[in-house]
Amino acid sequence: MSNKKPSSALELPLQQRQELGLALQRFLDKELEIELEQFDTEALLDFISQHIGPHFYNKALMDAQTLLTLRLEDSFMELEQA
Numbered sequence: 878m879s880n881k882k883p884s885s886a887l888e889l890p891l892q893q894r895q896e897l898g899l900a901l902q903r904f905l906d907k908e909l910e911i912e913l914e915q916f917d918t919e920a921l922l923d924f925i926s927q928h929i930g931p932h933f934y935n936k937a938l939m940d941a942q943t944l945l946t947l948r949l950e951d952s953f954m955e956l957e958q959a
Contacts, residue, residue, distance in 0.1 A: 887930040898922055 898918045905911040913921065
């Protein structure tokens, strides 16, 4: 078992971070007419990952838990009826 403390930031593979950075740069340029250099884009991506990402991650976990609970309840009801 690892003693590594979980990070609040979402950690992504380098290639995925690069793709997201480029997508973010394109969005900012096209939609908001803001041009950011790579360093600034990476800083913004880090901010999003640390402060916003965990909320989406937790919501996805809650949604998955709800779905699994509903499926288990359905399975139990089917077993009781059998």
